[in-house]
Amino acid sequence: MILQGLELRRVQLPLIAPFQTSFGTQTVRDIVLVRAITDAGEGWGECVTMPWPLYSSESTDLVIPLISAHLAPRLFAAPQLRAEDVRPLLGPIHGHPMAKAALEAAILDAELTAEGRSFAAYLGVSRDRVPCGVSVGIFPSIPELLAAVEAYLDQGYQRIKLKIQPGWDIEPVRAVRQTFGADVPLQVDANAAYAPTDITPLQALDPFDLLLIEQPFPEEFLLANADLRTAITTPLCLDESATSTAVVADAIRADAVDIINIKPGRVGGFLEAVEMHDLCRARGVPVWCGGMVESGIGRAANTALAALDGFTLVGDNSAFDRFFATDIVTDPRVMVDGHLRVPTRPGMGFELDVDAVRAATVETVTVAA
Ligand code: OSB
Ligand code: MG
Numbered sequence: 001m002i003l004q005g006l007e008l009r010r011v012q013l014p015l016i017a018p019f020q021t022s023f024g025t026q027t028v029r030d031i032v033l034v035r036a037i038t039d040a041g042e043g044w045g046e047c048v049t050m051p052w053p054l055y056s057s058e059s060t061d062l063v064i065p066l067i068s069a070h071l072a073p074r075l076f077a078a079p080q081l082r083a084e085d086v087r088p089l090l091g092p093i094h095g096h097p098m099a100k101a102a103l104e105a106a107i108l109d110a111e112l113t114a115e116g117r118s119f120a121a122y123l124g125v126s127r128d129r130v131p132c133g134v135s136v137g138i139f140p141s142i143p144e145l146l147a148a149v150e151a152y153l154d155q156g157y158q159r160i161k162l163k164i165q166p167g168w169d170i171e172p173v174r175a176v177r178q179t180f181g182a183d184v185p186l187q188v189d190a191n192a193a194y195a196p197t198d199i200t201p202l203q204a205l206d207p208f209d210l211l212l213i214e215q216p217f218p219e220e221f222l223l224a225n226a227d228l229r230t231a232i233t234t235p236l237c238l239d240e241s242a243t244s245t246a247v248v249a250d251a252i253r254a255d256a257v258d259i260i261n262i263k264p265g266r267v268g269g270f271l272e273a274v275e276m277h278d279l280c281r282a283r284g285v286p287v288w289c290g291g292m293v294e295s296g297i298g299r300a301a302n303t304a305l306a307a308l309d310g311f312t313l314v315g316d317n318s319a320f321d322r323f324f325a326t327d328i329v330t331d332p333r334v335m336v337d338g339h340l341r342v343p344t345r346p347g348m349g350f351e352l353d354v355d356a357v358r359a360a361t362v363e364t365v366t367v368a369a
Contacts, residue, residue: 001111003081006072006103006367007035008064011360013295015323020138022165022193023054029293029323032063033357036106038081043110044352047102048265048292055191056219056240056266058098064365066099075103076369083108087271097243097268104269105301105348113347118304120342120349123274125307129339133159133314134322135189135291138168142175149176156338159185159211159314165193169201173208182209185314189214192240196224199231211313212237212259219243225256235259239290243267245276252283259313261290264305265298273305281310289315296320296329300349303333307342328356 013029020026032047053059074089075081081089086104093100112122134157139145149160162172169188176186187210194202194216202216214237217224222241229236235258242248242260244267251257260280264273280287289306291299299320306315317340320332329350333340343349 001081001107001114002039003036003075003078003107004039004369005037006067006106007037008067008365008367009033009035009357009361010060010064010363011328011357012362013324013328013360015293016321016325018137019293019323021163022138022191023050024052026051026293029295030060031295032060032102033297034067034102034106036103036110038107038110040114041110043106043108043113043347044297045102045105045107045109045348046294046298047098048263048294048298049098050292056098058096063099063102064363066096067103068365068367071096071099071103072367081107083111084271087269098265101265101267101269104271105264105298108270109348116346118344118346118349119270119301120304120307120344123304123308125304125342126309127307128342130303130306130311130317130342131158131314132317132319132335132338132340133157133161133288134318135161135316136163138163138165142172145172146175146179149180153180153184156335157318158338159187161187161189161214161316164188164190166198166201170204173205173210177208185211187211187214187237189239190216192216192218196221196227199228202228203232206233210234214261215239215241222247222251222256223254225251226254229255229258237261239263239266242276245272245279248276249279252280252285257285260285260287262287262305262311263290263292264302265292266290270301270305274308277308277310286310286312288313289317291316291318293323295324296327296332296350297348297352299333300329300343303340304342304349326356328353328360
């Protein structure tokens with residue numbers, strides 16, 4: 001394919017309810033969509049940055065300048081482009097995995113759409129649906145949390161993940177266990193909110209039989225996880241720290257991890273995510289598919305990815321109405337019997353609602369080859 005231009009659209013999608021993590025509270029999903037214009041047709045990708053550089057160093061406001069100045073020229077310099085070329089072409093640029101992932105997804109969408117092939121077929125997945133888990137934010141009070149969890153269980157979610165932070169950890173976990181019982185598949189995500197010296201509150205979670213604790217410590221403190229693993233019985237999962245397949249290989253070798261949360265944006269794209277999955281599978285490390293509050297664009301492809309065989313744990317694969325009243329795709333993900341259908345349409349699995357995208361757009365920048 002020949003990449004002829006990029007259209008970068010900043011869109012703002014209101015959330016149905018505030019989503020609070022240890023980073024802050026979001027009420028609007030503010031993201032950049034990438035439209036790749038090629039001689040074989042167009043493709044779309046979603047950049048999953050947060051509004052602030054707190055989950056990682058990227059943030060939504062910096063995506064358009066970064067792509068325009070540093071990433072797009074490297075792609076335009078290639079006389080012919082395939083999605084597999086994006087990682088090597090952008091490799092010399094340090095960091096910015098989410099911006100890179102959005103470009104790769106847009107180009108892969110254009111490529112697969114032109115070939116009439118679905119992402120699920122490209123991946124070679126055999127499952128046609130994946131089970132739904134849901135990530136539950138921090139609430140002002142325990143009763144409000146319990147009401148939210150009850151609603152998700154009633155809807156059919158098969159696994160609950162509670163966001164925790166110091167001061168909101170033991171009590172919410174105990175309350176959910178006491179109210180909904182020992183059989184509810186339950187896990188927690190600390191989003192790096194604990195210091196490596198904070199062993200005691202994490203040990204205190206052991207009696208609650210959690211599936212895993214996700215990312216207790218800041219990104220760079222890899223070996224602190226190896227120490228923690230010897231001090232707790234709950235399996236330890238990495239999210240923020242698992243920035244690449246190479247880092248995950250080191251974490252496994254250092255006995256620093258039991259489980260990996262794979263997010264295409266965090267690792268620099270769907271193709272790196274597949275490599276990370278393959279490595280974990282070969283090393284016997286279970287993985288699950290995380291989320292970044294994506295719209296139907298990103299979530300459609302996540303659903304196909306999560307159908308790969310190594311994704312043996314239930315991911316944060318929620319239906320569109322977990323976060324949004326309406327979506328920017330014409331075929332929003334709906335949960336049926338606690339599952340999402342793996343999309344089979346050509347491309348990355350969604351059909352764009354062009355009018356909805358236009359209505360949500362606050363800024364458009366065109367970058368010509
Ligand atoms: O740590 O998994 C996380 C959302 C934004 C940033 C980080 C995380 C999350 C979630 C939401 O937990 C998961 C989802 O998209 O459903
Ligand atoms: Mg996480």
